[in-house]
Amino acid sequence: MRLLHRYLAKEILLPFAAGLLFLTQVLLATQLLAQADVLFGSGVSLVDVGAVIVYLLPYFLGYVLPIAFLLGAVLGVGRLAEDREVVALGAAGFSPAFLVPVPLALGVAVAGVGLWLSLEAVPASLDAARVRLNEIVKHNVMNDVRPGTFYDQIPGYTLYAERVHGGLWENVLISDRSDPSAPVLALARGGRLEPLGAGEEMRLVLDDGEVHREQVDSDEYVLATFRRAGVVLGLGTALSDRNAVSRTGREGVAELRARAAEARAKGDVISARRAEGTLHRRIASALAVIPFALLAVPLGASRRAGRAFGVGATFLVVVGHYLLLRAGEVMAQRGALPPALALELPTLVLSALALALIAIQVHRGTGAVR
Structure with a gap:
């Protein structure tokens, strides 16, 4: 048997x-x-x-x-x-x-x-x-930024680069609308995006530029120059919408x-x-x-x-x-x-x-x- x-x-x-x-x-x-x-x-x-x-x-x-x-x-x-x-x-x-x-x-x-x-x-x-x-x-986000094209897939931000070489940008414009009461405009000669940990954040690194900030409810206007600046960006829905897991x-x-x-x-x-x-x-x-x-x-x-x-x-x-x-x-x-x-x-x-x-x-x- x-x-x-x-x-x-x-x-x-x-x-x-x-x-x-x-x-x-x-x-x-x-x-x-x-x-x-x-x-x-x-x-x-x-x-x-x-x-x-x-x-x-x-x-x-x-x-x-x-x-x-x-x-x-x-x-x-x-x-x-x-x-x-x-x-x-x-x-x-x-x-x-x-x-x-x-x-x-x-x-x-x-x-x-x-x-x-x-x-x-x-x-x-x-x-x-x-x-x-x-x-x-x-x-993909790092490689999706094209020269001469506005990139707005990161919530609250619009990126523009005149030239792109291997993920490095030249003559960069960044519009930051993450805080509607104080929009920020950044201009830089160079920039790039870097992964940051396993979460939803990336680091935006800008070289040799200036930042313009305006308070919507006042006449205050701020202008600052920098040699290097780093900002942590939360990809939020730009990441969660693409990652079904x-x-x-x-x-x-x-x-x-x-x-x-x-x-x-x-x-x-x-x-x-x-x-x-x-x-x-x-x-x-x-x-x-x-x-x-x-x-x-x-x-x-x-x-x-x-x-x-x-x-x-x-x-x-x-x-x-x-x-x-x-x-x-x-x-x-x-x-x-x-x-x-x-x-x-x-x-x-x-x-x-x-x-x-x-x-x-x-x-x-x-x-x-x-």
């Missing part, structure tokens, strides 16, 4: 690996196209693009692992049913339910990997991706629990539920593999089993899981159920459905697929 179990495991792992590779490639390609204006900008190298892909891989793997596993498990068992091997197993006196431990054992292992990805790897990798994309955006949750388990505890201490129950819901959603997404593993044999060993049926069944189960997950999130936010229970609603419902289908197969006995 061990030989049969190893045989089924091989039949499951091959389509699982193929599905995992295909779905991950699709998601990565979609993300790269969505960030094309950043990742294929003037200040980007192949190393930068490769680093972003590596950092985003755990995030996408967390999404596709359950789906790819369900597809692989249903197709693996379905292949046995399609070739009448499940019928031969029944003729030998074994119900299709005899196959359940194989996808279940594999599912538990995949769920463990998914939990590690969701709770540990993904927050760290998204934070690294955010920092790298921030650097890419900054280098900056809008993606990067908090780890400890941060989410601390945020929930702090919100409850302040009496902000809604924010506390939202933080707890985020944490338990990550756990629920990884544990989705368990009911998917239990459903593999009832769906794959069906009389209608086949590759087309396997793909269709996978789609329906994934949609059902998503709808139950959304319903659980709503109940958690409204306080109808504790977040830990509400977000595990898909796992509990689909597991109960799978166990019921397995029980039916056991009751029907060795003739379950005849």
Whole structure:
């Protein structure tokens, strides 16, 4: 029987690996196209693009692992049913339910990997991706300033350079409107932008120039000359609008629990539920593999089993899981159920459905697929 179990495991792992590779490639390609204006900008190298892909891989793997596993498990068992091997197993006196431990054992292992990805790897990798994309955006900004063209992509500032050579500017004009009550005009013979840390700031460095400042509500006018001046610019929306990862949750388990505890201490129950819901959603997404593993044999060993049926069944189960997950999130936010229970609603419902289908197969006995 061990030989049969190893045989089924091989039949499951091959389509699982193929599905995992295909779905991950699709998601990565979609993300790269969505960030094309950043990742294929003037200040980007192949190393930068490769680093972003590596950092985003755990995030996408967390999404596709359950789906790819369900597809692989249903197709693996379905292949046995399609070739009448499940019928031969029944003729030998074994119900299709005899196959359940194989996808279940594999599912538990995949769920463990998914939990590690969701709770540990993904927050760290998204934070690294955010920092790298921030650097890419900054280098793009440094290279986007064109000679003889006004550049106004930095909120509150307009930059103009008569000549640009390798990121160095000549005969520069800077209009600073970050403080509307005291606009500033700077003129300099040279200037440049420099990255500053991993946040949203850059340093504007000007050489040999003068600053004109006027108070809008008074007649005061200030003129000052300088040999070198440096100003820290906050890119703000110019950076966050381009960096989609900056809008993606990067908090780890400890941060989410601390945020929930702090919100409850302040009496902000809604924010506390939202933080707890985020944490338990990550756990629920990884544990989705368990009911998917239990459903593999009832769906794959069906009389209608086949590759087309396997793909269709996978789609329906994934949609059902998503709808139950959304319903659980709503109940958690409204306080109808504790977040830990509400977000595990898909796992509990689909597991109960799978166990019921397995029980039916056991009751029907060795003739379950005849």
